[in-house]
Amino acid sequence: MTPQLVDLDADGYQDMVMATFEGTAFVLSGSEKGWTPPKHIKDKNGDNVRISMYYDMEKDDYSSVDRSTDEYKSNPDHHMTSIALVDWDEDGDLDLLLGAYEGALYLCMNEGTQSKPIFSDKNQRVFAGDQQATIKGGLATPRIADWNGDGLFDILCGGAEGGVYLYQNVGEKGKPKFDESKTLVSVPLPDKNAEDDGDSGSYYESLFVPAIDGQPTRPGKSFHIEVVDYDKDGDLDLLVGAQSYFKPEKVELAKKDKEKLEKLRFEMAKTMDEMQAFFVDEEGNPKPEKELNEVFESKEFEEISKKYSEIYLEVQSLEPDQGEANYIWIYRNKAKSKSSPTGNQTID
C-alpha cells in the first residue's frame, strides 16, 4: 500500500494517497492540524475508484465491477492494491495509475481540474511496447520518477516475486508511451519445477534467501519500492520494502534446553497423530468431505489444534527452522550522478 504525498485538491496542503487490498484507494487530506481520517477516492458517480475486483467489507466477500471502456476491456478478476498519481496527459491535474495484484497497470483519468478532481468511472489499460503492461508474478506497485533524466516521467514497479522493473517513457510530454519493461533488479525465483515435498522438498528450500550471520542477504519477495537519492550522491537509488524467509543460525543449546526440546518434539509428534485420527474413520479410511467440515468446526479439534500450535511455537523459540524478515533495503546506484543504470540520467 505504498503511500504517495501529493496535493490532490490543490489546497496548499499535501495529502497522502494510497491503495490497499480492499481494492480501493484512500486519501488522508492534509490540513493545518494534520491528517484527516481516511476517505475513499471516488469517481464522478460517487463510487469508489477500483479496477474490477474488490473486497466488500459489508458482505465480507469479494465482488467485482466492470469499469471497461469500449476500447479497453478490464479483467473482472483484476484487483487494485497500489496507486500512483501523475499528470499523465499534462493538462495540469493529477491522474491515477492503478496497480493490480495480478500485475496489470490501469489508468483512471482525471476529467476535472487541479482543484476539483473528477475521476473517470472507466479505466484504460497501460501498454508497454505493444503489450499490456504486466508485472510477472503480480502485485504491481508502481512509482513515478524520471529515471533517465530526459524530462519525461517513467514508471518503476516492484512485484510479488521480487525484482524491480522499469517502463521507460519513450513518448512525449502529454503523450506518454512506454517501452517494454526492463529489469533493474532481478532476484532468483522459487523453483516451481522443484520437488514439492512439504518442509523438506527442494521447492521449499528454494523459497529461502541466503543468510550470513543469521540475517538474510537480500530482499526476498513482495517488493514495495521508493525511487530516491537516498545517500544524496546525486543519483537515484532504490529503497525496497520486502519480506525474506531465511534459515537462522543454529545455536548450540544448553543441556537443559536440549532435553526440553526433545520432550517437546515427542509431544508434538504425539499431538499430530491425535489430530490425524480425526480425519479417518474407525477402519482407518479417510472421512468424507462433509464429515471433515464437522471435524474442523468441532470444539475437540479446535482444542487439539491450539495445543499443537502452542507446542510448535515453543519448539520454534528454542530452535527456529525459519526466520522471517520484513526489512527495508537500499540498492545504491553506482552511477554517482553521471548516469542512471540504464543510460543517460544526469542530475545537476
Place this chain on the structure above:
Amino acid sequence: MKITWKLAVAFGWMIFFVLPVQAQHPSFEKPVFLKQGDAPLNESGDMMYPSPIIIDIDNDGVDEMVVGTIFGGLYSLEDQNKGKGEPKWNSPKPMKTTDGELIALNNW
C-alpha cells in the same frame, strides 16, 4: 589489413551486443538492509510487508520515512541527521489522524 578487419568485427560485436546488455543490466551495489543502531530496522516485524517512502510530511525541510503496512497502518520515522548526509532513523511511530486515532485503512 587482417588485424583491422578483426578489430572492426570485435568492436562491431561490442556495439551491437555488449553495450545494450550493459545498458539493460543496472549497476547497483549489493542490497543492504537499513539499520537502527546495530539492529535491523523493523527487526520486530511490526511493520509487516513494509512499503516505504521518503517525504517531508511535516514541512520542516527534512525528509521523514513513512512506511505503510499490510494491516493498513502507517508509521513515520524521523531522521536524526536532519537531512545532512545519509539518514539515521529514529524508532517508527504509528501515525494518527487529527482526531487522535491511529491510521488504519481497510485492507480486506
